[in-house]
Structures are given as C-alpha cells and as structure tokens.
Amino acid sequence: MFTHDGWVPMRDYGEDAVDFVIVGTGAGGGTLACKLAEAGFSVIAMDAGAYWRPLEDFASDEQEQTKLYWTDDRIVDGDDPIHLGANNSGKAVGGSTVHYMMVSLRFRPEWFNSRTKLGYGADWPLEWREMWRYYREAEEALCISGPVRYPWGPQRPRYPYRAHPLNAPARYLARGAEKLGIAWSETPIATLSAPRGKAHPCVYRGFCASGCTTNAKQSVLNTWLPRALAAGAEIRDLAMAGRVETKNGRATGVHYFRNGQWRFQCARNVVVAGYAIETPRLLLNSSSSEFPDGLANSSGMVGKNLMVHLNQSVFGYSGDEIRSYKAPPSLALTEHWNYEDRGKDYHGGWCYMAPGPLPADWARTVSAKGKWGAGLLEEMSRYNHAVGLKMVGEVLPYERNRVSLSEQTDRYGLPIARVTFGFGDNERAMRTHALDFMDRALDAVGVTERWRNEEETAHLMGTARMGEDPATSVVNADCRSWDIPNLWVCDGSVFPTSGGVNPSLTIQALACRTGDRIAELAARGEL
Amino acid sequence: MSGDITHRAAQWIAGGATLVAGSVLSDSAIEHYRGSFANKAMFLPLGASALSIVHDGNLAARGARTGAVGSWTSGTHAASVGVGAAGLGFHVYNIAKQPGGFSLGNFFYQAPIGAPAALVFAGALGAAAHALSSGASALGPVPLQSGRALAGFTALGLAGTAGEAALLHFRGAYHNPAMWLPVTIPPMAALALARTALTGRVHWVTTASLAATAALGLLGTAFHAYGVSRNMGGWKNWRQNLLAGPPVAAPPAFAGVAIAGLGALLLIRRFSRG
Numbered sequence: 001m002f003t004h005d006g007w008v009p010m011r012d013y014g015e016d017a018v019d020f021v022i023v024g025t026g027a028g029g030g031t032l033a034c035k036l037a038e039a040g041f042s043v044i045a046m047d048a049g050a051y052w053r054p055l056e057d058f059a060s061d062e063q064e065q066t067k068l069y070w071t072d073d074r075i076v077d078g079d080d081p082i083h084l085g086a087n088n089s090g091k092a093v094g095g096s097t098v099h100y101m102m103v104s105l106r107f108r109p110e111w112f113n114s115r116t117k118l119g120y121g122a123d124w125p126l127e128w129r130e131m132w133r134y135y136r137e138a139e140e141a142l143c144i145s146g147p148v149r150y151p152w153g154p155q156r157p158r159y160p161y162r163a164h165p166l167n168a169p170a171r172y173l174a175r176g177a178e179k180l181g182i183a184w185s186e187t188p189i190a191t192l193s194a195p196r197g198k199a200h201p202c203v204y205r206g207f208c209a210s211g212c213t214t215n216a217k218q219s220v221l222n223t224w225l226p227r228a229l230a231a232g233a234e235i236r237d238l239a240m241a242g243r244v245e246t247k248n249g250r251a252t253g254v255h256y257f258r259n260g261q262w263r264f265q266c267a268r269n270v271v272v273a274g275y276a277i278e279t280p281r282l283l284l285n286s287s288s289s290e291f292p293d294g295l296a297n298s299s300g301m302v303g304k305n306l307m308v309h310l311n312q313s314v315f316g317y318s319g320d321e322i323r324s325y326k327a328p329p330s331l332a333l334t335e336h337w338n339y340e341d342r343g344k345d346y347h348g349g350w351c352y353m354a355p356g357p358l359p360a361d362w363a364r365t366v367s368a369k370g371k372w373g374a375g376l377l378e379e380m381s382r383y384n385h386a387v388g389l390k391m392v393g394e395v396l397p398y399e400r401n402r403v404s405l406s407e408q409t410d411r412y413g414l415p416i417a418r419v420t421f422g423f424g425d426n427e428r429a430m431r432t433h434a435l436d437f438m439d440r441a442l443d444a445v446g447v448t449e450r451w452r453n454e455e456e457t458a459h460l461m462g463t464a465r466m467g468e469d470p471a472t473s474v475v476n477a478d479c480r481s482w483d484i485p486n487l488w489v490c491d492g493s494v495f496p497t498s499g500g501v502n503p504s505l506t507i508q509a510l511a512c513r514t515g516d517r518i519a520e521l522a523a524r525g526e527l
Numbered sequence: 528m529s530g531d532i533t534h535r536a537a538q539w540i541a542g543g544a545t546l547v548a549g550s551v552l553s554d555s556a557i558e559h560y561r562g563s564f565a566n567k568a569m570f571l572p573l574g575a576s577a578l579s580i581v582h583d584g585n586l587a588a589r590g591a592r593t594g595a596v597g598s599w600t601s602g603t604h605a606a607s608v609g610v611g612a613a614g615l616g617f618h619v620y621n622i623a624k625q626p627g628g629f630s631l632g633n634f635f636y637q638a639p640i641g642a643p644a645a646l647v648f649a650g651a652l653g654a655a656a657h658a659l660s661s662g663a664s665a666l667g668p669v670p671l672q673s674g675r676a677l678a679g680f681t682a683l684g685l686a687g688t689a690g691e692a693a694l695l696h697f698r699g700a701y702h703n704p705a706m707w708l709p710v711t712i713p714p715m716a717a718l719a720l721a722r723t724a725l726t727g728r729v730h731w732v733t734t735a736s737l738a739a740t741a742a743l744g745l746l747g748t749a750f751h752a753y754g755v756s757r758n759m760g761g762w763k764n765w766r767q768n769l770l771a772g773p774p775v776a777a778p779p780a781f782a783g784v785a786i787a788g789l790g791a792l793l794l795i796r797r798f799s800r801g
Contacts, residue, residue: 147631147632148631160700161700161702162631162635162697162698162699162700163632165632165635165636166626166632166636171625171626174626174627175626178626184626186632193698193699193700194698194699194700194702195702195703195754195757195758196702200757200758200759201757201758201759201771203758203759203767203771214759216759
C-alpha cells in the first residue's frame with residue numbers, strides 16, 4: 001500500500017465458519033472489520049471491487065479512474081431520477097472513500113433528535129454526546145486536518161492535524177461569507193497536512209475525486225484496512241455477494257461470486273455494508289420461505305426512505321485566475337445554515353463549500369448549459385477563471401423514495417435494483433433559498449456571468465433505517481436487525497435522516513460504535 | 528588582555544550575525560522564489576543579508592583588530608535593519624489583507640511574520656560586533672562593553688525564534704517528537720540568558736543551554752532535510768519538496784543567535800571579573 005511493489009501478509013480463513021463475514025469494505029464495513037478484528041473476532045470482509053494499490057494502480061486521468069465507481073446496471077425512475085455513479089458509489093476495497101472528497105463533518109447535535117427537537121424527519125436511537133466520542137475516534141483514525149477553532153456547534157477537541165492552506169476558490173468563499181456577515185471555516189478534511197507514518201502529506205495535485213495516488217488521502221483503504229489486516233482480518237476482493245442464507249431464524253453465511261463461480265462463506269454473524277442501494281438489494285434478494293419479504297423486513301422498511309443530498313451549485317467567472325482544480329476541493333465551508341434556523345421556510349440544514357471540478361467533469365457541467373462545439377471550446381478556454389459554490393443540503397426521508405428489485409437480472413443473474421426518487425416541496429424550498437444565497441455570496445466578491453447548476457445530488461442514505469421501534473425500523477441503535485439477531489447492517493443505509501453534511505464521518509463513527517457494542521454484547525454472551 | 532576578550536567577543540558576535548544573515552539569505556531566496564518574486568522588493572533581503580555576510584563574515588574570520596567602523600560597514604548594517612523592519616511591515620500587511628485577517632491559518636501559510644525580524648537581528652548584531660571590535664563603548668545609546676545589553680538582546684532573539692518554531696511546528700502538528708526540541712531548549716537558554724543580562728552573573732546553565740541551542744540549530748537542518756524527504760518523491764523531487772517541506776535554511780538562525788549570546792557571555796564574564 002505505501003511502497004511500490006510492497007506486500008503485506010494477510011490471513012486466509014478459507015470457507016469454514018468465521019465470527020463475522022462483512023459484505024462491503026467502505027466507510028461502514030471496512031471500519032467495522034478493523035474494530036471487530038482488533039476486538040479479537042475472526043473476520044472476513046468481502047468487496048465486489050478490487051484491492052487497488054494507489055501508488056501503482058491509479059492514474060491522473062478522470063476516465064481511467066471511473067474504475068472506482070459502481071457502474072453496474074440499475075434502473076432509476078421517479079420524478080427526479082438520481083444520476084448514479086461518481087459521487088454516490090464506490091466499487092473498490094475501501095468503497096467510495098477511495099475517491100471521496102474527504103470532507104469530514106460532524107452532525108449538528110439536534111439532528112439526532114430532529115423529530116423531537118426540530119419537528120421533522122425521524123429521531124435517531126442514539127444520543128449525540130455518545131456519537132461525539134465516536135466522531136473523535138474516527139477523526140483520530142483518519143488524522144483529520146482541520147481548523148483549531150470550529151465556529152459552529154458544541155466545542156470539539158482539536159483536530160489531529162492543522163488545516164490546509166486555502167486555495168483560490170476557498171478564498172472566494174471566505175471573502176463572500178465575510179461580506180454577507182456569516183462565519184466560515186477551513187474544512188476539516190481527511191487528507192494529511194503533515195507526514196503520517198509512511199504516508200506523505202498532500203501535494204495539492206487536486207485529483208482527489210479520482211482517487212489519491214500519493215496516499216495523502218486518508219481513506220478506509222489506507223487507514224482502517226491496514227489495521228484490520230494487522231489484527232488478522234481477511235479482505236476478500238472481487239467477491240460479489242448475491243444472497244444471505246438463513247436457517248431457523250438466523251443467518252448462516254453468504255453466497256458470493258468469485259473467480260467465475262458461486263461459493264458459500266459460513267459465518268456466525270453476517271454484516272451487510274453495501275451502501276444504500278446494494279444493502280437493501282441484498283436483503284430483499286435473500287428472501288426465503290421463512291422471510292418471504294426479504295431479510296430484516298418485518299417492518300416493511302427495507303429499501304424505503306432513500307435519501308440523497310442536494311448538491312446544487314452556482315458558478316461564474318472571475319477576472320482573476322482561479323484554477324479551482326488545484327488542491328483538494330472544498331477547503332473552506334460555511335455551516336451557517338446548518339446551525340441557523342431563522343429565516344427558513346423549510347426544514348433541515350445545508351452547508352456550502354468551494355468546489356474544484358476536474359476538466360472532464362467541468363466540460364460535462366458546462367455542456368449541460370447547452371454549450372457544444374465551438375461554444376463549448378470557448379467556454380472551456382475560460383476554465384481557469386471559473387469559480388463557484390456548492391451545497392450539501394438535507395433531504396427528508398419519504399417512504400415513496402425507495403430501492404426495490406426489478407424483473408431484470410444482471411450478469412450474475414441477480415435482480416437489478418430499481419431506484420425510485422423524487423424531491424418534495426421542502427427540498428425545492430431549500431434549493432431556492434440556497435441557490436439565491438450562494439448567488440449573493442458570489443456576487444459580493446465580483447464573480448460575474450453566474451449561472452445555477454440545479455441538477456446534481458450527492459451521497460445516498462436511508463433504506464435500512466435504525467430506530468427504537470421494530471415496527472418502523474430495520475435495525476436498532478447497535479445496527480443489529482430486529483428480526484434476525486445475527487444479521488447486522490453497517491453503512492449509510494441505517495441513517496434515519498440525512499443531515500446537511502457529508503455522511504462518511506458519521507458512517508465511520510457509527511461503525512466504531514457498532515464494533516464496541518458487538519464486543520460488549522459478546523462479552524455478555526448476548527450475540 | 529581585556530582588549531583580546533573584547534575582540535574575541537566581537538568575533539563570536541559577528542559569527543553569529545553571519546550565520547543569521549546566511550539563514551535569512553538562503554531562506555528568503557527559497558521562499559521568495561516560491562512567491563515568484565511577485566514584488567520587486569522581495570529581492571531586497573537577499574541583497575541586504577548578502578552584504579551582512581560579507582562584512583560580518585570577514586570580521587568573524589579575521590583575527591586582527593580594525594580601526595573605526597567604515598561607513599560602508601555601517602551602511603550595510605543599517606540596510607539590513609531597515610530592510611528587515613520594512614519586511615516586517617510588508618509581512619504584517621500581507622497577513623492583514625487575507626480573508627480571515629490575523630487568523631492562525633494566515634500566520635501558518637502567509638508571509639511568516641517573524642522571518643524579517645531575523646534580518647533586523649543580523650544587522651544589529653553585526654553593527655554591535657563591528658563597534659566592539661573598533662573599541663567603541665556603546666552603539667548609539669546602547670552600552671556594549673558590559674555585555675549585558677547584548678545578552679538581553681540575544682535572549683529576545685532566541686525567544687522570538689523559538690516562538691516562530693512553536694507556531695510552525697504546531698502547524699505540522701508536532702508529528703515528529705523531535706519537533707519539540709526547538710520549543711524547549713532555546714526558550715530555556717533565552718530565560719537563562721535574560722537572567723544573566725539582569726544579574727550580570729554567568730551560570731553554567733546559561734553557557735550549556737546556549738551551546739545546546741547552537742548545536743540544535745545545526746542538527747535542525749539535518750532534521751529538516753529528513754522532513755523534505757518525507758514529501759512525495761523525497762529528495763529526488765527536490766525542486767518541489769525544498770519548497771513544500773520544512774525550510775532547510777531556517778534552523779541555523781538558532782545557532783547564529785546562540786553563538787552571539789555566547790559572545791555576550793565572554794564580555795559579561797570579563798566584566799564581572801573586573
């Protein structure tokens with residue numbers, strides 16, 4: 001991982017029963033694999049993607065790096081079909097953290113009780129103070145580089161590493177916020193601002209969204225998984241799980257496709273961590289005579305309450321050269337509208353950051369304005385002067401937004417997921433407010449020829465929500481399914497609400513908590 | 528006899544000034560190159576520190592006594608002090624105009640607020656060394672022969688340099704335990720030296736901590752060279768990593784200040800013996 005042609009030893013459990021088989025090695029599964037292995041359990045974590053070695057396997061090429069996305073067939077429908085791929089999936093060991101933007105924010109404490117405290121969405125079965133401790137654990141594991149003082153929310157401990165210098169778009173964000181009289185901050189971000197172990201500090205190359213070639217990015221791939229391997233976990237890559245087997249009300253293992261054949265891995269516990277589409281797909285596809293509606297689905301909630309984040313942006317041009325693709329994107333942000341509820345005609349919060357689109361991505365963005373041919377060329381020649389602001393906005397859970405199984409099957413013979421999504425009035429009101437505000441923030445710093453990119457969404461959450469009540473939720477606070485005691489779900493699908501921040505840190509904090517809880521339950525003989 | 532000691536002290540102080548000026552020359556050359564010499568004034572510290580090196584290095588190396596301080600020499604030192612002071616103003620202005628103003632982030636990454644002070648320091652030390660060597664009892668209103676004013680001045684310089692190391696090593700999150708060394712040993716030396724300046728008595732702790740600081744300054748360059756190697760591509764990618772890594776030329780400034788402090792101790796010892 002950290003040296004060219006380097007190898008590390010890995011345990012090989014074969015297919016005898018292990019304590020835990022985890023399906024998925026992203027922010028949820030990879031983190032949990034580490035926690036469980038370090039707690040002394042025998043663990044196999046499978047991933048449909050490959051075990052890449054960034055120093056050798058990654059290229060500074062947007063097209064090449066699409067190999068990190070989950071681009072298998074899916075059917076999208078609904079009023080606002082989601083564009084799936086780059087910014088809401090990952091198919092690699094390490095999951096989407098291999099190419100994530102590294103923005104590592106904590107939830108606003110009230111969001112864990114948004115139903116009781118803020119009057120919308122659903123309550124989490126967790127207490128924010130406890131989550132605060134697990135956020136800390138995740139931040140330390142990722143060696144987050146962040147500001148010394150964070151302007152919003154309850155006081156938090158100092159980030160392990162200092163914040164990075166601001167790039168030009170971040171400086172535009174900062175000046176705009178100052179002009180409009182709201183606070184801004186350097187973004188807590190999971191890329192190194194100083195050496196750590198064998199990993200080099202960030203070189204500000206700016207290819208983060210295509211996978212970091214230098215290991216400065218602190219992903220599950222190069223933080224939790226090396227620890228997991230050292231603690232005796234096995235990572236089984238290129239293994240596509242198709243079905244969780246159950247017998248007498250308990251999970252017995254996972255059928256998976258590897259090296260051209262279907263195989264079966266026995267396990268005393270099964271953790272599903274495939275993210276908000278593949279997790280419900282696997283649970284629904286594992287239906288049996290015992291569980292005709294799919295596993296863990298007595299509430300009927302598996303696949304429902306799918307959420308995304310609003311990810312709309314405002315862009316324009318500056319007289320100055322910006323080169324927004326330099327350095328990690330999103331180096332500055334404001335969470336003002338996550339913590340300020342006055343002046344809103346909608347529920348929920350949003351933040352905005354300073355994006356740094358790569359060239360091909362940018363060409364797609366401007367061609368969506370109807371630019372083509374010579375017009376597109378002329379627009380692309382101004383790429384170095386483009387500057388914008390991009391939101392991450394909370395989307396409410398609606399049961400009608402869901403993942404279900406279609407009639408069609410994929411190359412494994414598994415039913416393809418159907419992803420149905422549509423915004424509500426709340427999202428439309430938030431989008432209008434956010435775009436107007438970001439437009440003012442750019443206007444205030446002299447950005448001209450502004451336009452609004454109203455299409456994009458990011459992240460996926462929901463579809464196996466946690467809760468206090470087995471009738472309305474899929475798993476409990478420990479991410480353990482209500483119906484099948486040795487079946488767990490550990491990824492973004494357990495989110496009851498989406499919050500107005502990027503989800504990866506919260507998923508990792510939840511996985512840390514789940515790992516600790518499993519160890520406690522095992523010690524009490526309650527597994 | 529006492530003249531010999533004065534001259535030896537002058538040599539030490541001139542040597543210290545030379546080291547500090549050398550650190551300023553190489554550090555500002557690298558950092559201002561990194562800043563593309565966007566402002567023509569960014570060449571000034573290179574010229575001023577180079578002149579200081581020529582004059583003070585000459586004095587440090589030469590055993591013989593000089594006559595009255597020449598106007599060229601005085602002008603050189605005045606230029607270093609002036610350019611350093613102007614640089615301080617520029618650097619403060621540079622920080623003030625950034626988004627966030629006087630915030631930690633800007634102190635970390637914008638023009639280093641303490642660096643131009645080193646040039647002021649080199650100029651003043653150089654002027655003092657030349658005055659001492661010419662037999663003058665004072666530099667302007669500052670008495671030189673007792674060594675106490677010089678000790679106080681170098682204590683201040685050490686404290687400032689340690690302060691800058693503390694700020695920038697905090698930026699690096701003290702990721703290597705060795706990064707604590709320059710924020711522990713030099714402040715101890717500064718305290719001991721300040722005490723000596725006040726009491727006029729030299730304790731062995733003062734001498735030892737100054738010697739340790741001088742050694743640390745040279746060792747620091749080795750540590751920073753290692754720090755450069757910790758960046759992507761290591762020394763093979765030196766053209767980038769010299770700019771991105773820790774400043775290789777900065778730590779010798781510690782050694783320079785400490786050596787000047789040892790020179791001041793020579794004077795104080797002589798004075799306390801009568």
